[in-house]
Amino acid sequence: MPKRAIPLMATIYRNIFPKVHKELGYWKARAEQIPNQELRRQALDAIEDKTFHCEGGSIYAILAGDNRDKVIQFVVAYQTISDYLDNLCDRxxxxxxxxxxxxxxxxxxxxxxxxxxxxxxxEREEKDDGGYLEDLVKTCQNLLGQLSTYSQVKDYVYELAALYCDLQVHKHVKTEERLPRLKSWFDSHQERWKDLSWYEFSACSGSTLGIFCLVSYAHGEHLTKEVALQVYNGYFPYMQGLHILLDYYIDQQEDLEAGDLNFCTYYDHEDHMKERFLYFIDQTKLHVNSLPHASFHHMVQKGLVGLYLADSKVQKLQGARPIVKELLSVSGTKAKFFYMNSKLYHKIKPALA
Structure with missing residues (x-):
């Protein structure tokens, strides 16, 4: 288990990403055979545009020891379902x-x-995907069906997936229906999460990181019921919220041009948003302290900050520089390392393809 940033990145680039790309290559070839033109286009676009989702999620395979490859297969298949459905709902x-x-x-x-x-x-006109979605579902089922310890994480995985699916339904309806549905949905959860706004709760529900972390631990040697609960509490809401709020932050200009919902636009002003980002960082640090391999999870948090803030889309955002500077400063040296590493990776990635 790498405990420092450089060995972690070496493991990721050498042992994780090549296998992720191999799995994605399989599903891309499978998507190319989808008979319906619209479904085929959305499936291929999802793989092409959101490869980094599978790359990021597969980092959790490190927690699975010798079962690393099985976790990568699961993460790529499950995240491909998520990204494909997001395109079908959004685009x-x-x-x-x-x-x-x-x-x-x-x-x-x-x-x-x-x-x-x-x-x-x-419920839709386009139906013939040649069994593409079915094959993705069966791949996940087959991999999880081999896990004798899956019963220990299943309830938490179901809860995170239910929140994710509810969000996808509410946020993609007609524009005038989105906010009433999302606010009403939050009303049923507000008692438990009093420190969150409706848009922050929505963001926390939109990540698959907790699912991937739980499944990875189920493949490893450290899973107990207690650990499963610790992982759930460690990732929801704050780690997942930090993940998706950063994702929405960098997409603000893109979403404005497309007319898409962006949760960051509901903060009162830039300073309010920065204060809440700092709150999510602090709470994430606090909640992952009790997890096994705490240093790994802290690096994930720092990696999220570095990875997203290194995205070229940040350069198009007005007032981004002071926010980037403070978030990196609070997150520490490792976050700055991941920030520089991500910038370098984006530069050389086309040459590696």
Missing amino acids: STSLDPRDFRALHTSMRDALTPGNPIGDYYR
Whole structure:
């Protein structure tokens, strides 16, 4: 288990990313065979545009020891479902919440070995994906079905997936319905999460990191019921919230141009947003302290800050420089290392392709 930034990055580049790209290559070839043109386009776009989601999620395979490859297979398949459905809800032909709910039942099925495959496209016109989504679901089911310890994390995985799916339904409906649905949804959870706003709770629900961390521990040697609960509490809401708020932060200009919902726009002003980002960083540090391999999880937090703030989209954001400077400063030397490393990786990645 790498405890320092340089060995961690060496492990990721040498042992994780090549296998991620191999798995994605398989699913890309599979997507190219989708008969329906619209479904094929959205599946291929999701893989092309969101490779970094699979790369990031697969870092948790390090926790799985000798079962690292199985975790990578699961992460790539499950995240590919997530990214594909996000495109179908966000960039495709439907604004129907019944369609979004039907599509996202595949994510619960993927986490439930033995569940029959549903008619996930039943509420939309485009239906013929040549078995693409079914194959992704079955891949996840088969991998989880081999896990004797899956029962110890299953309830927490289901809860995180349910929140994720609820968010995807509520945030993709007609523009005038989004805020009322999201606020009403938060009302049913507010008692438990009084320190969050409705848009922060939504952001916390939009990450798959907790699921990947739990599944990775289920493949390793350190899983107990206590550890499973610690991981759930360590990742939801703050680590996941930090993840998605950073994601929305860098996408502000892009979302403005596309007319998409962006949770960062609901902060009162830039200083308010910065204060809340710092709060999420502090709370994440506090909540991962009790986890096994705490140094790894702290590096994940620092990596999130460095990775997202290194994105070229940040340069287009007005007033970004002081926010970037303070978030990196608070997150420490390792975050700055990940920041510089990510900038270098973005430069050389085209040559490696």
